Each structure stands twice: as C-alpha cells, then as structure tokens.
Amino acid sequence: MSQLQITNGHLLDPVNKINRQANLYIENGHIAAIDVAPKNFKADQTIDAQGLTVIAGIVDLCARLREPGQEYKATIQSETVAAAMSGITTLCCPPDTDPVIDEPAVVELINHKTANAAHSNVLMLGALTTGLKGELLSEMQALKIAGCVGLSNGRHPIDNTLVLKRAYAYAANCGLTVFIEPDDHWLSAGGCVHEGTIASRLGLKGIPVSAETVALARALEIVAETGVKAHFGRLSSAASVAMIRRAKDDGLNITADVSAHQLHLNEFDISSFNSACHVLPPLRSQRDQEALQRGIADGTLDAICSDHQPHDPDAKESPFISTAPGISALATLLPLATRLVDQGIADIETIIRAITSTPASILGTNTGTLTVGSRADICIFNRDASWQLDESNIHSSGKNSPFIGWNFQTRVEHTIVSGTPIHSHTD
Amino acid sequence: MVNKASRPTDSLIGHDAWNIQLDKNGHLKHFLTVEGLSTKLLTNILDTAESFANINAQSVKKVPLLRGKTIANLFFEASTRTRNTFELAAKRLSADVLNVNISTSATSKGETLMDTLQNLQAMQCDMFVVRHNQSGAAHYIANRVAPGISVINAGDGSHAHPTQAMLDMFTIRRNKGDNFGQLRVAIVGDVLHSRVARSQIHALNILNTGNVRVIAPKTLIPAGVEDMGVEVFNNMEEGIRDADVVIMLRLQKERMQGALLPSEQEYFQMYGLTENRLRLAKPDAIVMHPGPINRGVEIESCVADGPQSVILEQVTNGISVRMAVMSMALGREPESNEGEKA
Known part of the structure; x- marks a missing residue:
C-alpha cells in the first residue's frame, strides 16, 4: 500500500488538541504518525501543505444524492465527486429516495453504486416506517445489518403518536439513533416561507415557528420516555435552540444540527421572490438566525450540515411557491462554516468539531479526527484564497445556490479518502 | 474585524x-x-x-x-x-x-x-x-x-393587485381631496388572503395617509402586518370609529373549510358592514369594495346600494x-x- 506524507501543514484537530504546524504520515489508508515519520516510512507521494490547514475529512450529516429515483437531478457518482471536491469525505443520505430506503435491497443497491463511484464515503439512514408512511415499523434490525447507521422518517409525518413511540422504542431496542427533522405537517402544510413580515408582504403562505417546536416538543417527550438516542436535524428557530438547550440540561441523550445556510441567510433574502432561497424548514427571522449562530458557538447545536439538495434547473423555474425547496450545498459547507469564524461568531475549533468529529460520532464512525490509527480521511484547505462562487465551481449536478456571487476566503485544496488523494485544486 | x-x-x-x-x-x-x-x-x-x-x-x-x-x-x-x-x-x-x-x-x-x-x-x-x-x-x-x-x-x-389599489386611491382622492394625511382609512375583512388589501396598504402609506387600519378576526390577519404600516383591530366597532373611508374585502366561501371561520352568519354578525355600524364612522364616510360583493356576508345590501357607497364609481375609475x-x-x-x- 502507498505511503503519503503531508508536510508543513497547520494541523487542526480539536479532539486531540492539535493546533500547530506539523507533518502527517499516512500508511495503508490510516494515519500512521504525526511529527516524526514511522520506521521504514518511505513516502510514495508528498503533499506540501505549507500555509494550508489540515483537518480530518468533513462529515456531512445530511446530503441528498438523488439516486435512486431522481437521476435527472444528480447521481451518486456526480455528488460523491462534488463532495470530495468540497472536502467532504463522509456523507449521510436520508431515506427519502425512490424507492425509499426501507429494506436491505435498497441499501445494497446504493452500496453497490457507491462502491463503483468510490469517492466520498456514503452512509445511509433507513426509514423509520415502511415507505415513510408513518404507519408500520420498518425492519430496523435488517436495515442495521445491511449497513444503515440510523433511522429517520425525514420530514414525512408520523401522525399517530403511538406509532411514533413504538418506532422510537424499537429503534432503541436495535441500538440505532433516530434522526428527527421536527415538523408538524398540519401547521406547515402549503407553506413555503417563515410566517412573518416577509410572508405577509409577499402574500406567500407562512410556516409558523410552532410547526417546528410543536413537533420538537412531542418528539422530546417520546425520546425521554423511550430512552432512544436521538439526533435533531435542520433546526431553524430560536425557540428550538432554547428547547434543545433545556433538554440537554435535563440530561437527555440528544444532539442537534443546523444547516449552513440557516446560519447565513434569513427571510429577508427571499424578498424578491428569490426561489434559490426556497428551503424547508424556511429561512426564518434575523433573530432566529442569530440564535442559531449562538447555538453553534455555545455548543447547544452540535453540528453543521449541508442539507444538500441538488435540483435540475427547471425545478427552480416557476413562481416561488411552485419551485422545489432545497439548496445545492456541498460546495459551500466549509466556506460558510468557516465564515462564522471570520465573522467572530465562533472559534475555529468549535467550527471544525461541528463539521468533523461531532457528526462522525453522531453517525458512529471512526473518523472525524487526526487520531493516529484512524482512517486517513483528510481535508486540506486554504484560509486565504479569494474566490467567488459561480456555476462553474459548483461541482454538483445541481447549480441551485443562493450563494452564487458570494466571495469566499476558504477553499479546499486537497481531499484524501482512506489515504488516497482524490481531489487537488487546480486553477 | x-x-x-x-x-x-x-x-x-x-x-x-x-x-x-x-x-x-x-x-x-x-x-x-x-x-x-x-x-x-x-x-x-x-x-x-x-x-x-x-x-x-x-x-x-x-x-x-x-x-x-x-x-x-x-x-x-x-x-x-x-x-x-x-x-x-x-x-x-x-x-x-x-x-x-x-x-x-x-x-x-x-x-x-x-x-x-x-x-x-x-x-x-x-x-x-x-x-x-x-x-x-x-x-x-x-x-x-x-x-x-x-x-x-x-x-x-x-x-x-396594484391597479386595483390605484383605482381605489383615485376614488378616495376624487371623493375626499388630495390631503391623505387627514384621512382615517379602515380595511375590513380577509386581509390574510387579500392581494387588494396588501396593495392598498402600501399605496395608502406611500400617499402618507394619516391612519390606516385593518379590521378582521385573528385568523384572517397576516403575521407581522403591523410592519406594513397599519393598526390592527379585531373589533369592528372599535376599528370603524371615525373612519373617513371604509373598504370592505370579499370573503371567499372556502374560508369555512379551512377552519378560519365558523360560518358566514357569525362573520356577518361580527364584521359585516351594516347601517348601524356605518354610523360609527364619520357621517360623510365613503364605503368601498373591490367586488364582487357578497351581500349579507360582508356587507348589507342597503349599505352597498346606499348613498355612501362608491362601489360602482370604483369600477368606472x-x-x-x-x-x-x-x-x-x-x-x-x-x-x-x-x-x-x-
């Protein structure tokens, strides 16, 4: 197996408290040593990381690859390449593919495709209920054996609270984490923007904050009662951050994430019917945005994910309400996360943890750090590049980003998966 | 930084x-x-x-x-x-x-x-x-x-619905003169679903109207509508008091299905423009409606056809x-x- 050395880079690994310039040695796909080369190490390849930052590969808790089912939007091949070019070495896709990931055959199908694509690692969540219909329990143990790292019903409702409780209890029985996107569909039905000033001005149907908090409160009670390990994803409101903080203070075994765009946009960005900003949950008020930022800074929110949703161009070509929600977000995950550091909102260690080690541990993978002996998934980035996002540097098949035209300072220079360099930036 | x-x-x-x-x-x-x-x-x-x-x-x-x-x-x-x-x-x-x-x-x-x-x-x-x-x-x-x-x-x-709002402003100006600053205008009804109300609120504010009010039950008031420059009233009698202009909005029948209102009858009892309620407005107040009107739902026939109504003038304008x-x-x-x- 090949031996790779990364020289002179600034290594940053908050878990192992590494924050200094050092050499990193990779052997047989694993991190072999830091500072001093192991015995008999003879580098086949050297990456000069002078002036660059070296972190563990980014772990994205939520990215839709559109395959199987919507290959006209994107494919596993296209999106894992795009992820690699964005420094993301592991991503987790939710079960709302077509067919739904509710039986082992679908897991195997995706695993087969990813094995052939072989760029970033793809992990999967299985459906909590069959067909995500919220009625019958999926074969959770079979999904676990097939390789699912957790279970989720996505934004699909489980109306019957008893079914919800039994699903959580059974997931706990299988030792699987449930991934919850809280949404009361009665309150959010037909809505496309935050219920507030902008919705009222534009005459668009709003989604109240209570659509999230009502579902969150219900889920928290059932999580407490069943003891299931739970992760709450894509939170959008100040009230939710406060509820998560309280639940953690009460000793509940939960984690939570926010998507990167929620930390940088709010309802005002929609104000010209900008369909690129059509997302679910919706962009909320500036006060909510700031509370989410504080939630990341103080650790109430554990992770930042991309919530990547690539679309074909037609999907965003309609009056606002008819457009498909979602942002093609792999390319902006790291730039937007580090932007919080540039803005003085959070420190770099907190941000790096939120996109590497914490999501890795939520998914139960042995990555996300530079620990010697762990799999060598590495992201090397430049903090002083100056570049502008445009369609040509969004490598996903979906070019739907509200950040097109934004200037960024952080650029991924190299990505390494299992010790193999799979991306190097070229101008 | x-x-x-x-x-x-x-x-x-x-x-x-x-x-x-x-x-x-x-x-x-x-x-x-x-x-x-x-x-x-x-x-x-x-x-x-x-x-x-x-x-x-x-x-x-x-x-x-x-x-x-x-x-x-x-x-x-x-x-x-x-x-x-x-x-x-x-x-x-x-x-x-x-x-x-x-x-x-x-x-x-x-x-x-x-x-x-x-x-x-x-x-x-x-x-x-x-x-x-x-x-x-x-x-x-x-x-x-x-x-x-x-x-x-x-x-x-x-x-x-900007041309509707402008024809309403035109009708107000023709009847009340061009000093909008002296006017109190009350917009009554389903503001939540009304494009007409939104455009009227903007137009009235741009023309520096003294006081713009919306009157509706809580279920038909959009969130944060105050930010658009209106005073919100849920009580018809309070809201209509001393108004120079009363603009009634059409109530769509499908609002009952969405559980926004219990019935047309109850809506009329609480928010319908009757002769008695109109007496609370200024004596020379004008009554407007973008049409088509629902007689007996948002407005009493004798008001719609009465001397203070300028509803047909709106159409001409x-x-x-x-x-x-x-x-x-x-x-x-x-x-x-x-x-x-x-």
Whole structure:
C-alpha cells in the first residue's frame, strides 16, 4: 500500500488538541504518525501543505444524492465527486429516495453504486416506517445489518403518536439513533416561507415557528420516555435552540444540527421572490438566525450540515411557491462554516468539531479526527484564497445556490479518502 | 474585524423586487406592486388617470396614444371585472388586444408558464397584463420577458393587485381631496388572503395617509402586518370609529373549510358592514369594495346600494387608472440601449 506524507501543514484537530504546524504520515489508508515519520516510512507521494490547514475529512450529516429515483437531478457518482471536491469525505443520505430506503435491497443497491463511484464515503439512514408512511415499523434490525447507521422518517409525518413511540422504542431496542427533522405537517402544510413580515408582504403562505417546536416538543417527550438516542436535524428557530438547550440540561441523550445556510441567510433574502432561497424548514427571522449562530458557538447545536439538495434547473423555474425547496450545498459547507469564524461568531475549533468529529460520532464512525490509527480521511484547505462562487465551481449536478456571487476566503485544496488523494485544486 | 466572506450586493438585496419596475430613467416600465414606488410616481398615475377620466366622460372615448401596440391579457385565473376594464382601457387607447384565457388552454395541457410566455412573445406583443393564482407570478414573468415588453400585474396570488389599489386611491382622492394625511382609512375583512388589501396598504402609506387600519378576526390577519404600516383591530366597532373611508374585502366561501371561520352568519354578525355600524364612522364616510360583493356576508345590501357607497364609481375609475398605467408603461421614451436595439 502507498505511503503519503503531508508536510508543513497547520494541523487542526480539536479532539486531540492539535493546533500547530506539523507533518502527517499516512500508511495503508490510516494515519500512521504525526511529527516524526514511522520506521521504514518511505513516502510514495508528498503533499506540501505549507500555509494550508489540515483537518480530518468533513462529515456531512445530511446530503441528498438523488439516486435512486431522481437521476435527472444528480447521481451518486456526480455528488460523491462534488463532495470530495468540497472536502467532504463522509456523507449521510436520508431515506427519502425512490424507492425509499426501507429494506436491505435498497441499501445494497446504493452500496453497490457507491462502491463503483468510490469517492466520498456514503452512509445511509433507513426509514423509520415502511415507505415513510408513518404507519408500520420498518425492519430496523435488517436495515442495521445491511449497513444503515440510523433511522429517520425525514420530514414525512408520523401522525399517530403511538406509532411514533413504538418506532422510537424499537429503534432503541436495535441500538440505532433516530434522526428527527421536527415538523408538524398540519401547521406547515402549503407553506413555503417563515410566517412573518416577509410572508405577509409577499402574500406567500407562512410556516409558523410552532410547526417546528410543536413537533420538537412531542418528539422530546417520546425520546425521554423511550430512552432512544436521538439526533435533531435542520433546526431553524430560536425557540428550538432554547428547547434543545433545556433538554440537554435535563440530561437527555440528544444532539442537534443546523444547516449552513440557516446560519447565513434569513427571510429577508427571499424578498424578491428569490426561489434559490426556497428551503424547508424556511429561512426564518434575523433573530432566529442569530440564535442559531449562538447555538453553534455555545455548543447547544452540535453540528453543521449541508442539507444538500441538488435540483435540475427547471425545478427552480416557476413562481416561488411552485419551485422545489432545497439548496445545492456541498460546495459551500466549509466556506460558510468557516465564515462564522471570520465573522467572530465562533472559534475555529468549535467550527471544525461541528463539521468533523461531532457528526462522525453522531453517525458512529471512526473518523472525524487526526487520531493516529484512524482512517486517513483528510481535508486540506486554504484560509486565504479569494474566490467567488459561480456555476462553474459548483461541482454538483445541481447549480441551485443562493450563494452564487458570494466571495469566499476558504477553499479546499486537497481531499484524501482512506489515504488516497482524490481531489487537488487546480486553477 | 474584517468580514472575509462577503455578499455580492448587500445594499441591493431585497430591493430588486421593485426596482425592476422602473427603467433607467426612473419611469414605470412594469407595474407589479405598489411597494417601493415613490409618492411622486403614484401621484403621477392619479393625475394621468384624471386626464383620462375626462376623456371617458366624453361621447367619443378613444385616443390614439397606443395605436399599433399589442396588449395581451393573460388571465391564468378567472376574472370578469378586471379583465373587462383592462380590455376597455386598452381599446380606448387604440391598442390591439389579445385575450388569452390560459386556465382553460395551454397550462392544462402541461405546458409550463415559461413555454406559454415564449409563445406569446413570438406573437410580438408589447405588453402582458397578467393575472395568476400564485404570489410572485408577475415578478417571475417580468424577470424573464424580452427587454421591450412591459408587464402589468392584474393580481398575483395573495401578493399584489396594484391597479386595483390605484383605482381605489383615485376614488378616495376624487371623493375626499388630495390631503391623505387627514384621512382615517379602515380595511375590513380577509386581509390574510387579500392581494387588494396588501396593495392598498402600501399605496395608502406611500400617499402618507394619516391612519390606516385593518379590521378582521385573528385568523384572517397576516403575521407581522403591523410592519406594513397599519393598526390592527379585531373589533369592528372599535376599528370603524371615525373612519373617513371604509373598504370592505370579499370573503371567499372556502374560508369555512379551512377552519378560519365558523360560518358566514357569525362573520356577518361580527364584521359585516351594516347601517348601524356605518354610523360609527364619520357621517360623510365613503364605503368601498373591490367586488364582487357578497351581500349579507360582508356587507348589507342597503349599505352597498346606499348613498355612501362608491362601489360602482370604483369600477368606472378602473378604466381611467388602467389607461394611465398602460399609457405610462408603453408611452415611455425608449431607454438608450433599447433604442439602439430597435
């Protein structure tokens, strides 16, 4: 197996408290040593990381690859390449593919495709209920054996609270984490923007904050009662951050994430019917945005994910309400996360943890750090590049980003998966 | 602290929605929403409408201002009054008019909005008058038509109905004079779903109206509507007190299904405009309604047909105001770069 050395880079690994310039040695796909080369190490390849930052590969808790089912939007091949070019070495896709990931055959199908694509690692969540219909329990143990790292019903409702409780209890029985996107569909039905000033001005149907908090409160009670390990994803409101903080203070075994765009946009960005900003949950008020930022800074929110949703161009070509929600977000995950550091909102260690080690541990993978002996998934980035996002540097098949035209300072220079360099930036 | 990552045009974000309405010389090119337009421009529309009102009162009601221009009425949603007055307005300006009833033709065959537009552009129209059931549809179209084409919003979802708002301002001015600062205007009814109310609220605020109120049950008031410059009342008697202008909104029957209201009867009991309630307003208050009215639901027949009602005058004024907007948008001096292309 090949031996790779990364020289002179600034290594940053908050878990192992590494924050200094050092050499990193990779052997047989694993991190072999830091500072001093192991015995008999003879580098086949050297990456000069002078002036660059070296972190563990980014772990994205939520990215839709559109395959199987919507290959006209994107494919596993296209999106894992795009992820690699964005420094993301592991991503987790939710079960709302077509067919739904509710039986082992679908897991195997995706695993087969990813094995052939072989760029970033793809992990999967299985459906909590069959067909995500919220009625019958999926074969959770079979999904676990097939390789699912957790279970989720996505934004699909489980109306019957008893079914919800039994699903959580059974997931706990299988030792699987449930991934919850809280949404009361009665309150959010037909809505496309935050219920507030902008919705009222534009005459668009709003989604109240209570659509999230009502579902969150219900889920928290059932999580407490069943003891299931739970992760709450894509939170959008100040009230939710406060509820998560309280639940953690009460000793509940939960984690939570926010998507990167929620930390940088709010309802005002929609104000010209900008369909690129059509997302679910919706962009909320500036006060909510700031509370989410504080939630990341103080650790109430554990992770930042991309919530990547690539679309074909037609999907965003309609009056606002008819457009498909979602942002093609792999390319902006790291730039937007580090932007919080540039803005003085959070420190770099907190941000790096939120996109590497914490999501890795939520998914139960042995990555996300530079620990010697762990799999060598590495992201090397430049903090002083100056570049502008445009369609040509969004490598996903979906070019739907509200950040097109934004200037960024952080650029991924190299990505390494299992010790193999799979991306190097070229101008 | 240096902000390393930056937005492209921070100062412009949020404003292009209405900026696209004006050409480089600041003249009205599209009329999509009242929001963001100047007092001067709105006054200009009202003054121009006034000059057309005189023509409309003559026995020969036609002027050659838009001769040779083609105006397409694209109604993706049914309408009688608005479409008829737009058609009359265009004809009185000597334009050729094409009425396209799209709800029953192309889109029901699966053609996208963009396809429909491109086909109509190929017919070399100069103006699209658009009604659509989705908020933002007129903006969407205006952002995508060829540079020479003007778009007039004849109502988009719950967002805006700017010509209706302007004909209402015109009616108020004709009855109450041009000092809007002295006026108290009450808008009563389903503000939540009303594009008319939204446009009226913007127009009244731009014209510096002394006091703008909305009166409705909590289920029909949009969140944060106060930010648009209105005072909110849930009690009809309190809200209507000393009003100079009472604008009633139409109540759609489907609101009962959505559990927004229990019944038409209860709505009428609490918010219907009766003779007794109208006595709480100023003695010379005028009563307006964008139509079509639901007698006995939001308004009592004797009020709708009574001496204070200006409901039919609104319809007449609609023609003058639409003539004004059409002639302003199509009668502009060409912009420098558009002139070159021509």
